[in-house]
Structure formats: C-alpha cells, structure tokens
Amino acid sequence: MLLRNLTTPTQLRSFERSFCTSMKVFQNHQNFNILPSRLVKGPKTSSNPAKNLRRSTIPKIENSTSRCGNYSQSGDAFKIDECTTITTSEAYDLEKVKCLLIGSGYHPASLVPDEIISFKYLYNGCMSDVMILGNCGTVVSWGLGESFVTENILSLIQDARVNALADNEIESEDLDFIEIESKEDLEKVKRLTTKSGDESFIDGDMIFVNSIDPNLGLLDKAALSSGMSRSTRLAILEDLLKTHIEKSKKFTELLSKGKKLNLTESEVLKSTGSLFLIRGKLNLYSELIETPDLYWSEPRLERIYKQMSKNLDIQPRISILNTKLDFAAEESRAFMAVLNEKKSTHLEWIIIYLITIEVCFELHHYYERYWIDRPDKIEQTEA
Template structure:
C-alpha cells in the first residue's frame, strides 16, 4: 500500500521525468515509465482513496513535552512498573451521578466529585475508573476498548447521561508506578510514587475497599483524573463549537453575494440559543474549566498535581480561545440581527405608506366632489337650476 507522502513524491517524479531528458548516462537521458501508469500502483492508489481513514485519536498539548519523559521511558529500573495507559472517554454533556450508584459494580462509592470504581476487569486487563459529573470517565490501566465496553454495559443502562454526544471524545495518557520516586507529572508521563499524606483526615474516606493500585496514591490519581476529565470535556465542547462555527461560515458569503443573511428570524434566534448554551457550558456551569475545585484549597499537594496537569494541557489558553470564538460568533449574529431589524423596519415603513395611500384614495372617492366644490365652486348649469327653483 502506498502512503500519501509516497503518492505525492511519485506524482512529482512523474511530472519532472515526463519532460526532462539529459545526454549523459548518469543523467535523465532515459525517459522512465511513470510509476503511476503501473496497474498495481493504480489499484493500490484507488484503494487508498476509497478507504476512509479512521478517526485520529485526540492529541493533547502534552505531546509537545514528550521529550521530558524519555529518561523514564528509556531507563527502566527494578522498582518501576511497566508503562500503563490512562484513557479518558466523554460520552455526554453531563452525568447524573446518583443514578449510577445502584447499577455500578459492587464496592464503588462517591469520592468527592466523582464515582470511584476500584476494580473493573475486562478480559486480561484490570484497572480502576473515575466517573465525573461533566460527562467523562477516566480509566487507569485500561484502554479504549475497555472504556467503551464499560460505557456500553454500565452507563447506557443507568439513564445517567444528559445530552449524549453525537461522537464521543477521547484522550489518552500513560503512567508508571515507582515507590522510590516522587509522584509527579514528567513530560507526558505520570509517575505514581511517594505521596505525602492528606492534610485533612476527611479528604480520604475510611471505608475504602482495596483497589488495583496502591491506596496511598489514590488522591493523587483522583487529582490527575479530574484534570484529565476537564480537558476531555473541554475537547468535546471545542468540537461542538467548531461544528457550530462551520454551520455559520456561509453567512458572510451570503451577505456578499445576495445582500441577505440567508437565515430567517426564527433560525437566527435558534442559532443564538446554541451560542448562549456554549457560553453557559464554558463559564456558568458548576464546573467551569477555570476555577480550582474547593477540595484542593485544603490540600496544597493535591492542588499542585491538579494544576500541573491543568497547565500542561493548556486549559486556560484553550478556554480563552473558545471564549474568543464565541465572542466573534456573537458579533456576527449581532450584525445579522441588526440587518433583520432594519429589513423588518423597512417593510413596516412600506406597509404604513401603502395604508396611507389607500386611505387617501378612499377619502378622494368619498369626499372628492365636495372638496372640488369647496375649491372651485359649483358648475354654471347647476347654479342656473338652483336660481330657477328659487324664482319659482
């Protein structure tokens, strides 16, 4: 199978060699047959064009810092575990967490702002899952297949999803456990190791069941998971907003070509409602992607874990970018509303002028003769008839 880059190179090679011919044996003296004329190439090229490429996995800004994790990846130690996946899946705009409690695996419980599933086994893989109210679940030690199966087996049966997404959003990361290292984020790799105990005894429940991973790093995993869940939920919002902006992209062209917005008043109001919903989801919900959750105010170590991943995922810059896009879309709609208002005002003026003209015509028909007499007087024939009647 030819790749896209090889196809481009072959086509460029064909264009050049079709016209160039040199005199020497080491030059382009022999005009080669264009490789694109090969039937095998044509068949493979057709297969390449017709095959729909799979949807690429979501890439995070952490990929820019991947080089920082190379020392950990390339130098394994006896105390360090294998590299394991962290997979985040967003399936809806919101989850109603109380509806999950009676349908999730036994041993699951509420952990601050998430539902914690300490053990979930699917085939040969076993891991833990954090389910957050923003419509995402974060799986430690599990991949995409296991996360989707958990969503299909558990979440879809609980009716806990509010406004399911048309297309799920995913994000992936990796981690290792090493008891002699400090818990931290290094590049695009999370290292779970030595973690200070929580400041408050209320931060961690006393009736925790054993998990797949060490209990002393549970709150660290929770903090990293909450940052990841926010990033994935924000990615879902970014995707929806891009689709919305794409649906509005033709309005300026319509104004240029026809001088009309191309949308009626009702359709424009609906679009405005969608835009307000985006801004509400970004800034006015209980979890608004910008504020630090109250739980971390009393836990500076956990707050550092949360903020380190939040900053690496560029949450503030992405939130600011979305707000700028929403502001631009709002300005476009404001212009369209003004145009519709002016159009409506112009129509009302024409209607009023037409009504006045009709009323003038009616008045002329009804009172025209009398007005004529008042201005020009009565005709002479009528005056003679009136005099004769008076004399007689």
C-alpha cells in the same frame, strides 16, 4: 487530613481463571471516606494552563506492548500503561452508578463523596482503577484502552447518564503513565526526569503516579482524572462552537456580498440561545474555569490538578473559546440587526402604501364633490 478517614482496601479474593480475559472483581466491603462533600474555599490562586497531550514516547523510557498496572525494569526502562478519559454526558447519577455496579458484581467505593466513585477492574491479570466523575459525566480508566473502555466499562453505567451526549459528540483523551510502586523505582525515575520531589508529576508527555502509598496514589489519580476531564469537557464545547461557526459562515459571506439573508428571526434567536448555553456551560454551570472546591484545602492535590491542566492548555483554550464566543455573539447581533432593518423597511413600505391608498380615497371623494356633484348644484342654483 485526607488519609485520616481512609481505610485500607481488603485483599481481593483469588480466582482460578485465565488472565487472558477480563473478569469481574469481587471485593470485601471498602469504605473510602476521603473528603467531605464540600470544603471551604481558601484564598483563590490563579489557575495554570495546559497542552493537549497525546500518547508518545519520552527520552530514556521505552514503550512496552504489555499494558499492565505493575511495571518491570530493564536498566532504567519502565513499562507504560494507558490512561483513558471519556466524557459521555453532562453528569452521572452516582447513586444509580453504585447500584448498577453492585448489580454487575463490582464493589464501588466513594472516593470523594458526591464527586468521584472508583472501582477495580481485572484485565489480563492486572488491576486497573476506574473512576467515574459524577459532576463531569466522565469515566477515567487507569490501565485500559479507549476501545476496551467503550465496549466494556461504559455499557455498565450507561443508564446512569444525565443528559447523555450523542455518539458523535463524545470526547476522549488518552495519555501514557508510569506507576511507581517502590522507593527504588522512585529514585530511578528521579534520575531519569531530574525531579526531586516525591509527588506524582508530569514530565514531557508522561504521567508519573507515585503509588508507593496506594492510598495516596489513588488520590493523585483522582486529581489527575479531574484535570483530564477538563480537557474532554472543553473539547465538547469547542466542537459545539465549531459547528455553530460553520453554519453561520455562509450567512456571513452573503452579508459581505450585500446579498439577501435567507434567515428568519426565530432561527437567529435560536442560534443566539445556543451561544449563551455554550458560554454558560463554560463559565457558569461548571467548574471548568476554576479549581474545584474539594482541592482548595489539599495543596498537594491542587498542584497535581493544576499541573495536568497546564499540560493540557486548559486556560489558553478557555480564553480562546471565550474570544470566539464573543465574535459569534457579535455576528448573531449583526444578523439580528439586518433582520430588524429589513422588518423596519417592510413596515415603512406598508405605511407608505396605506398613505397612498388614503390619498387615492381622498382624491376620489374630491372628484365626486367637485366634478360630479357640482353641475347638479349649478343647475339647481340657475333654476
């Protein structure tokens, strides 16, 4: 179904330039009409969890210092490329992204309408796929390192960010992957990993992308990119909650010692609002807790997406984050209760003072009536 509307990319124009430097790649018109903007959801299945992958070696596969989209073989050893995921904002304006990339000399393709834009980047003689996930505010590069992406790719589209994150809030994830481009290589990978299917998969800490059919390989990268973006977006929320907990810890310690809380009601309300915002970003305003609609009608892509989520511990992390949010919300309610009790006590003392003042006035009036005015009345009576 997906490939029905997929047109094969035209050949890149050749350039007589040194492959030691990066260069912009100009392509003839490409048109990737892969998916409609939204698909009808099928029956919902449970999402699988994941694990924080960091770059490392796997058995029988030797890491290579050369990071290139093509791989050479020595026996059963494969060269390894780097996949970098960076979340810089809440979203990207994809129309603006297209304009910026075209203005810089690139030809972006709408891989998934209203969801993902991809383009080719030539670096060190190797073609790398770069994907911009609009609703996730994430850039995923296949074959480029984090520092290179930060310096050269993000700057191209920084004006298209929606609700951009501060520099210290940006999250990234880097994984290793091997791209399989021939059936012979696929058979060797199967022997190394004991995998029997032809789909892209994750084995240990390594991603294997089946690009024997380049179009299917591009779709697999899109599904894997969506899975990796969940990890970086979740990490942003985890850091926000961690910052909140660190700020509130000192007040909890004061409360445990029975000391006065140096807090105002507005500060507690602001803190509670930030907790609701974090919970909303996790559970309401994004697809972090579920499989995106566009994968429901594509079981193969859904399996790849869920496998990546499982290897990045997405579901357990979501569960832990929600548990921490429950505690933090309960903590804020406790602070508010203490402040309300303090306010109530303050009001009670005000009432006591007012009653005391009223009693004093009445005593004064009593004194005037019975002790000051009474002798005059007695004298008048005797006269």
